[in-house]
Amino acid sequence: MAKTESGAWFIRMMLRTGRDKVGKTQEQIARLVHVSPDTYRAYEAGRSSPHASIMENLAKACGYDAELAEYMVKAADARAEEWEALEANPRFNALYIALAERFYGEIFKFDALMIPGILQLQGYHYLVVRLAEPLANDDFIDGGWDFKESRIADIQARTDRPQMQFLIGETALIQLRMIDEELYQEQMAHLRRWAKKPGVLIRILRGPVLAQRSNIEIYHVGKSKLAGPDIAYSEIADSSWLIDDPKRIASYDGLRKILWKQAIRIEVYNDDDWRYRLA
Template sequence: MAEKELGSWFNRMMLRKGRLAQGKTQRQVADEVLISTDSYRDYEAGRTGAPGKNIKALAEACGLSKEEANFMLIAALAHKSSAAVEADMRFNALYLALAEEYYGTFFKFDANLIPGPLQLQEYQYIVLRLAEGATEEQLDRGWLFKDGRAETIWNRLDRPTIQFLIGETALHQLREISAELYQAQMAYLRRWSRKPGVSIRIQRGPIPARLSSFDVYMQGESELSGPPFVYTEIADSSWLIDDPARIASYDGIRKNLWKKAIRIEVYNDDDWRDRLA
């Protein structure tokens, strides 16, 4: 579940991002919504939360979609009532995309698939079609969203600290599906690993199912990031966890896995068949 602090951060950053994309000043947005400029400044600064009655008008003034406005309304109502935001995979996907743009430090782990921002387009259409049984429309929509996330991370100028941990199982499966795609994907991963601030490691050995996929996001040195949180999911739901004790627990797991993993710069899986024999 995404707690009220996370929902509040989501709303103010969505407004800021949308407004800047529209090339509008805070005064212009305030005038369109018929509120004071100071009130709008407080919304973006996080000093106060935008009231639910103004969310749709604010989102429209900032060029946001109806879907984004709806998620903002849910977050605003939860903030007002001090309740948790209903867990929703699409909402959380939008939240992760925003976090990847503004958080100073984050870690992403998947034992069975290449993490989304590191996937080639061919990987999306070949491997995920097999893994998820997605339709062509779902694959097209998913790729546009995923490619936008990757571009945002790549173009960040503040050099966040990013760790990607990939289970070796994901690489073995890919190699079995297509040796050519495997080589292209590995070259792409190594290209990412050369980017300042980005580290990629391969996790050998079995991973308990309950630990096979999770992300940890920390504020780092970014002044625009929100509260620390962990992201995890199961078949029919997903969570943004901001409880400090649980974050510390996941971060401990992260450190342990990372310490045992192999840097992609020196990883060589030519001996994997011998090890499996």
């Protein structure tokens, strides 16, 4: 991933969003890192990409801590020197997905076993996610919720109304109901509120799903003017993958269409007579 246009998009959008957050102009950042304003403007516009040797200073000037600066350096290294790509680095992928949620025009998320993170209530995160991460300490769980909260806020702040499809495995809902009935009812009400938002569709998928198909996300440019190239995302036991190969993305899209047709709209799910209406 990082050897292609996706890596360049990640770098320039990290620069843009970080600079906006710290309230600096492009000229101010340029002076801090000793490049011309035109050079820095080219970085954010995607006309050129900064060398890894100045990336750490750029990242710090845009308000990023040492960890995030390191990932930006790695992304620059991977593009310039064709070093090992970052496709399988979970933290890097999380940062990329957070940017994709802010700027891509079409978003699809499917999870067969858990409610997708940006749809979770805080109670769900601290109860169900903690159960699903038995080795995680309190700092990890707290940090995970803080990250989700920031992503939710960023999505809700969007004014361009992206098209968002969420597909949730019924297993996730059954498990939640077995764990805590009250939280289940609160979470379902929350999902239905989300489904009323412009551009948001939520469906529930009944029945078993193969393990290798149980977690898929797809991001298309759509009508967004700031999105990067189309990508797909998937997780496995010890890693995760960002995929920007068009052929592979097309295969994920084919699976998405099949699963989506098999699923039930959240608006009718849990209605006692939905089986008769669909018969």
